[in-house]
Amino acid sequence: xNNNETVTDKxxxxxxxxxxxxxxxxxxxxxxxxxxNEKVKVIDIDKCIQCGLCELRCPDFxxxxxxx
Amino acid sequence: xxxxxVNEYFRTNKxxxxxxxxxxxxxxxxxxxxxxxxxxxxxxxxxxxSGIGCSSRAPGYMDFDTLHTTHGRAIAFATGVKMANPDLKxxxxxxxxxxxxxxxxxxxxxxxxxIDITTIVFNNNIYGMTGGQYSxxxxxxxxxxxxxxxxxxxxxxxxALAAAAGATYVGRSTAYHTQxxxxxxxxxxxxxxxxxxxxxxxxxxxxxxxxxKGSAVDMxxxxxxHAVNISAASKMTPESLxxxxxxxxxxxxxxxxxxxxYQKIIDRLCKE
Numbered sequence: 001x002n003n004n005e006t007v008t009d010k011x012x013x014x015x016x017x018x019x020x021x022x023x024x025x026x027x028x029x030x031x032x033x034x035x036x037n038e039k040v041k042v043i044d045i046d047k048c049i050q051c052g053l054c055e056l057r058c059p060d061f062x063x064x065x066x067x068x
Numbered sequence: 069x070x071x072x073x074v075n076e077y078f079r080t081n082k083x084x085x086x087x088x089x090x091x092x093x094x095x096x097x098x099x100x101x102x103x104x105x106x107x108x109x110x111x112x113x114x115x116x117x118s119g120i121g122c123s124s125r126a127p128g129y130m131d132f133d134t135l136h137t138t139h140g141r142a143i144a145f146a147t148g149v150k151m152a153n154p155d156l157k158x159x160x161x162x163x164x165x166x167x168x169x170x171x172x173x174x175x176x177x178x179x180x181x182x183i184d185i186t187t188i189v190f191n192n193n194i195y196g197m198t199g200g201q202y203s204x205x206x207x208x209x210x211x212x213x214x215x216x217x218x219x220x221x222x223x224x225x226x227x228a229l230a231a232a233a234g235a236t237y238v239g240r241s242t243a244y245h246t247q248x249x250x251x252x253x254x255x256x257x258x259x260x261x262x263x264x265x266x267x268x269x270x271x272x273x274x275x276x277x278x279x280x281k282g283s284a285v286d287m288x289x290x291x292x293x294h295a296v297n298i299s300a301a302s303k304m305t306p307e308s309l310x311x312x313x314x315x316x317x318x319x320x321x322x323x324x325x326x327x328x329x330y331q332k333i334i335d336r337l338c339k340e
Contacts, residue, residue, distance in 0.1 A: 005069070014070065017083060021090035026285045055071065056246045057288070059094025060084055064071035 006041075010048045010066055015039045017062035024054035024063050033063075077101035077111075079131045086125060090284025092243030092269035093190055097126045099246055099267070100159070100188060103253035109157060116159045117146040119171060122197045123163035123190035123269075140170025143178045146185050154327040157257060160187040164205040165195050168224050172204075179233035182261040183326035188253060189226055189264065192271035200274035211278045230264035231319045237263035238319040243270055244291040245315055252317060260325045 004015040011032070020038035030047040033040050033054065040063060042048075055064040070080055078101070087093050104114065117135040118124035119142035127134035137145040142160045150158045167175050167189045178185060194212055195201040202212030202219040205226065209218040231238045237259035241249035249267055256263030270276065270287035281287050298316035301309060 012069070012071075019084070019089035021284050023090060023285055023288060026289075056098075057095050057243070058098075059087065059091055059243075059284075061070060061074045061078070061094065061098060062084075064074075 008042055008045045008048075008066075010045055010050050011042060011054070012064055012066055013040055013042060014062045017060045019060055019062075021059065023057050023059065027053050027057055029053065073098070073101060073105060077104065077131055078129055082129050085129050087122065088196075088271075088273040090270065090272045090287075091122070091196075092192065092267075092271070092284070092288070093122060093126060095243040095246060096188070096190055096249065096267045096269060097129065097161075099249045100126075100161070100253055101130065102250045103257065106250070106254055107257060109257070113155065114157045114159065115146075115149050116161060117142045117149065118161040119163070119166040120197075121163040121166045121195070122192065122271075123161055124166060126161045126190070140166055140172075141174065142166065143171060143174040143185065143187065147174075147178060147181075147183055150183055150185055150327055151330070154184070154331070158185045159257070160185055162187060162189055163196075163203075164189060164191040164193065164224075164226070165203040168204045168226060168229070176229070176233040179230050179235040179262050179264065181326040182234060182236055182323050184260050184262070186253070186256040186259075186263040186265070188256075189266045190269045191226065191266055192269040192275055193223075194271055194275040194278070196271050196274050200278055206275070210275075212274075213278070226266045227264065227318050230262075234262070234323075235264045235319070236261035236321055236323050237317075238265075239317045240266040240268065240313075240315050242268040242288075242291040242295055242315060244288045245295060248297075248315060255317065255320070259320070259322060260328075261322055 006013040025033045032048045050065045052065045115133045116127040118127045120139035146158045146160045200213040202215040204224045227238045239252040272284040295315045296312045
C-alpha cells in the first residue's frame with residue numbers, strides 16, 4: 001500500500017497520499033520542501049527544525065515529523 | 069508507515085481520502101483525532117456521527133464506532149445514541165449545509181436541550197459534494213452554481229446561532245489555526261453539554277474557483293490574515309476590525325445536561 005515513501009532522519013513523505021496542494025511547502029518556515037510533478041519533495045532536509053507545521057496542516061496525512 | 073497518530077486513529081486501508089487537493093477537511097479531521105489523543109479518551113467510549121456532504125465522509129476514515137447517516141440528521145441520530153448510552157462521548161461531524169440548512173432544526177433544538185454532544189461544523193461556505201450550490205454560510209454577494217450573479221442571502225453566523233439557541237460551549241477556528249482548533253475541540257469534548265465548534269475549512273474547487281479566491285494556499289493565507297482572536301479583538305478599534313472575523317472561545321457556561329436531567333426523572337419515579 002505505502003511503498004512510495006521518502007524516509008529521512010527528520011521527515012517522512014508518503015507520495016501515494018500526497019496530492020501536491022503545496023500547503024506544507026508554503027507554511028514550512030525553513031523552505032525545506034517543494035512540489036515537483038504534483039508531489040511534495042524534500043529539497044533541503046538539513047534546514048528542517050522538525051516544527052511539525054507541515055504535519056499539522058497536511059490535509060492528506062502525507063508528511064510527518066519522525067520521532068515525535 | 070503513516071504517523072503514529074494516523075496509524076492509531078485512522079482506517080489507513082481507506083486512505084488516501086477522496087477530498088480534492090488542498091481541501092481543508094483533512095486538516096480538521098486530523099485535528100479531531102489529535103484532540104481525542106490529547107484527552108486520552110478510551111476509543112470504545114467514543115461514537116462519531118455524520119450526515120451527508122464532503123464533511124460527512126470524515127468518519128469513514130476514522131477508526132472509531134462511526135455512523136454515517138442521512139442528510140441533516142446527524143444530530144438527531146447522535147441524540148438517539150447518547151440517550152441510549154449516556155456513557156458515550158458522542159461527536160458529530162457535519163457541514164455548513166448539513167448542520168444549518170437541512171438539519172437546522174435539529175441543530176437549534178440540540179443546543180436548547182444542552183445534550184452532551186460535541187458538534188464540529190466543517191464550514192466550506194458551499195455545497196461541495198453536489199457541485200457548488202450556495203449554502204447558508206456563503207457570504208452575501210458571493211457566487212455559487214445556483215447564484216451565478218451573486219447570492220443575496222445573508223450568511224448565518226453559526227457560533228452566534230448556537231450560543232443564542234442554548235449551546236453551552238461555542239467556539240470557532242480555521243483550518244489554518246490548527247492548534248487553536250485542537251484546543252477548542254478538546255474543551256468542547258470536555259464540556260458536559262452541547263458544544264459547537266465551527267471549523268472554517270477551505271474549498272478551492274468550488275467556493276474558491278467560483279469566487280476567484282485562488283489556491284488552497286491562498287485561501288489559508290486569507291484565513292491567517294483576516295482572523296482575529298476574540299481575546300485580542302476586545303483591545304482593538306472597530307476600524308481595525310473592519311473586514312475581519314473572530315476566532316476563539318466564544319462561550320463556556322456549563323448548565324445541567326439533558327441526559328442527566330432525564331436520568332433524574334427516572335430515579336425520582338423509581339423511588340415513588
